[in-house]
Amino acid sequence: MIGQVLYAASMVAFAVALLFGYFWGANWLLDRMLATTPAMAGEAITRRDSLRTRIRPWIFLAPTLFFLAVFLIYPIIETFRLSLFDRLGQNFIWFANYSWAWNDATFRQSAFNNLAWLIVVPALSTGFGLLIAVLADRLWWGGLAKTLVFMPMAISFVGAAVIWRFVYAYRGPDMAQIGILNAFVTWLGYPPQVWLQIPLVNSFLLMVILVWIQTGFAMVILSAALRGIPQETIEAARIDGAGEVRIFFTIMIPQIATTILVVWTTITIHVLKVFDIVYAMTNGENQTQVLGNLMYRWTFIAGDSGRGATIAIVILLAVTPIMIWNIRRARAAEGTG
Amino acid sequence: MSSVKIRNLYKRYGKVEVLRDVNLDIHSGEFVVFVGPSGCGKSTLLRCISGLETVSEGTIEIDGRVVNDVAPSKRGIAMVFQSYALYPHMTVFKNMAYGLKLMGLPKETIAAKVREAAEKLQLTAYLDRLPKALSGGQRQRVAIGRAIVRDPKVFLFDEPLSNLDAALRVQMRIEISQLKEQLTSTTMIYVTHDQVEAMTMADRIVVLKDGVVQQVGSPMELYDHPQSLFVAGFIGSPKMNFLSGQFADPFKAHTVGIRAEHLDIAPADGAWSGRVIYSENLGSDSFVYVDVGAPEPIIVRQPGKAAHHAGDVVGLAPKVHELHRFDADGRPMMH
Amino acid sequence: MTSIATDLPVARESRLPNWLPRVGVGRLLAHLALLFLVVVWTLPIAGLLVSSFRDPDQLAVSGWWTALTAGRVQEAARLPRATEQAEEAGRFVIRGNLLGANTDRQIATFGPTNATLRANEPGATVAMPAGGEITVEADGAYLWTSPTAFTHTTGPRIYYVAEIPPQFTLENYFTVLTTNGIGRSFINSLTVALPATIISVVVAAFAAYALAWMRFPGRTLLVVAVVGLIVVPLQLALIPVLRLYNNVAGLFGVDGKGYFGVWLAHTGFGIPLTVYLLRNYMAGLPREIMESARIDGASHFQIFVTLVLPLSIPAVASISIFQFLWIWNDLLVALVFLGAQDDQVVLTGRLINLLGAYGDRWELLTAGAFVSITVPLIVFFSLQRYFVRGLLAGSVK
């Protein structure tokens, strides 16, 4: 244990030294190799100056380019290639994996579940986030309320899974319930349920966990957006005779529409990648499978890199529209700024 | 020696041509002011000289050396920005010392130079403060100090006083003028919107419009002999009165221009006559607005308090030798 | 003139009674609605926290919300066989304690059959179906006496309700930290998260500056690429990167799984977002400051180190926090790129193992989960401002 602590500490030092060495070293070298002295001819100074300004960006960017290339760009290409090969990546089998996926019941089930996640989680998170933001901004203890709702954001999916498994815990009908959901249900006079084994209900209960985590995110962003609405527009509407509810829907919501869309898409990305929650809660049993977990199973449990890669590509295709939209927005921002 | 010579300079952003065929000779030790309407390219021209913008075409010479590709820091220039651009996390001392440190000067030299500049600008008491603990005028002085310590050959100012209130502006204007007296061999190029700054500080004024130099000359040259309708209208406050059509015909010109102080109110028969619509008393003198039937009222400057009131019918007599005559192209006609 | 003066109070009087209650009800509803939502959001964590400190026996039989009240359990104990009897003053006696040595617990009621377990208070004397009569005290001690000798061969049961006083303990934490390896994994998680955070933020900061303030061909293209890569799902990179690691490690004859690989992987997967967020912040710094430094003769490296980095500290801080939390909370990357041995399993992975092995040992699970979320919660509560700022930087433009 002490050894590990020392190891960790020395590795932090090593990482810092490595980065320091690279950035300082490379820049020092550049300044050194292309140094200018007042004694040199004006021409030469100018040439070296401009050479230095042309090289320096690439020193700054080189590590990032390395990481982008090795961990994102190369994998995209390689994963696509693997998706066209068989389980060990040896024989080229065209799109056989894709047609397998198309016909596979579990894959379809997972895709269907992902679709359900895709609708439920962003909708509920954004909805609750907006509701809490609106309520909290009007009440004196709103700050505290926001902190508490926001707190789950900091918790890992696995931690959240433990927390919620405890909420859904089941004890036989003749015993005292220790899970709060079943305690509530029995208090209402109904028999306790093994929640995580009831198809559809169990998927929904898994989604609840992600909603619980993401609502804080939506709330913080939307709360900031709501505060950014010019107060005059609301006052003008009030003078025009609009009620609070009407003001909310016709004046405030349209002004934060873009932000809502951003929040929605950000949550969507999280949903598409969702893995930990399902893995920890049900591991895809009882019809709760999702693509993220299915991909993990095929790749690392079943050892079929072709099918695993195919599922990964399907997830990538699903996020592509968001990617394009983001790029468009970035382009527009570049243009104006 | 620190002359600036600009030859056939063009600056384009994509397809937009911001500067067009600029030619300028600025002599060593001269104080030159760029004026012109907003968006005409003053800042762009200044930034091209500084090297912060590259030029699209043409050459810039400082001290006889073409500096088109020379890095800003090696052109021997210093620049004072409108927003001061002080480094917010450094004290006044460090702000001023930053450039010197980069030059690799020894510590004592840096300290001595900074102290000297601080003395000159009355900043000695503030050397250990952060910029946020300074007033607007003090910040401006720090920005100037930061430029002075570099001993620049050419001093560039981009609207340095426009963030200050009127009183402070007058004070800083005088300080910059004094600075100019002290730094006799330093060339200064100064961009402003302010007529008074331009007229009082400049050795020569460069008038720009839509990226084209309209006229270069001393303030009085520009005032007395504008080379175009635009310059005539731009220089001087209040604006020169322009009359055309039937009003200009007696003078055999397309348009005539006459400054407010070159008009007399004659009891009956002047060149023009009209009805007083309004008069402004400034105490020392007054402006009388007379509607002669032209699109704009004529402004007449009168010493002392105005003796005329709205509704009075008056005649206007121009001092004929002060009259500016322009042809249909806006070019001045010989007297 | 006078009509205004007289109208005003009347108008007020007629309006007030209608108007005020309506607002009052609305406010009250808002308070209640928010309270409800906050309670729903906090209950799960509260349950975890409370449970992790409870006595394992109580945790298993009663809900955590009853933790502060005495727990009641229905139990049964088998009385000894006739061979245990003793003869005292002419009576045959069997003695003992229903609750054993566990003296915290108290008998609330008891009875000789399941149906009568709530029928008798402690101290009462009850006839036994097997013969004789029994007296049970609150502390569990019983005295079963009979004028005739006991002859039963299997001891009869006695049914009772036991009261367990609320008990809180740190033992759960002690257990998970030592015997279940959570303590070890805590260190492992730190070993993963700290270097990976530092590497990614430093690397990203340089790139962000280049993309914000340096001019070079292909800059816009690069920005666009970074934005596009933000959303690439992690899953895509797993197989190729793992293969790459194995190949490279094979060259050196070492194991492809290890900390070094995880740091690089986390840096790689996080770099588009980190670069993007930092670039947005840096691009918002005043241009004149950078230009002024350039005129002063500073190179881009000097501008970055002496000006941009100090001025970007708020952004760097919030992005570091994000990156740290993301890595700390990650499961998938650790699962794929780290080994399964004790000195490499991170907290999330260990928690998963606990879930698999002790799915019903809630005292271990809750304590383990709480250990795993302490660091994020400390970071969250102490640096909430930065955390929120980081979120906003990424989303509101």
Ligand SMILES: Nc1ncnc2c1ncn2[C@@H]1O[C@H](COP(=O)(O)OP(=O)(O)OP(=O)(O)O)[C@@H](O)[C@H]1O
């Ligand atoms: N980066 C750029 N890209 C495209 N056009 C630009 C850019 N920078 C400036 N311009 C254009 O160049 C013209 C001149 O700008 P400049 O800043 O030089 O004006 P200016 O005379 O200093 O105006 P002001 O008095 O308002 O400061 C403007 O029309 C402006 O829109």
Ligand SMILES: [Mg+2]
């Ligand atoms: Mg300007």
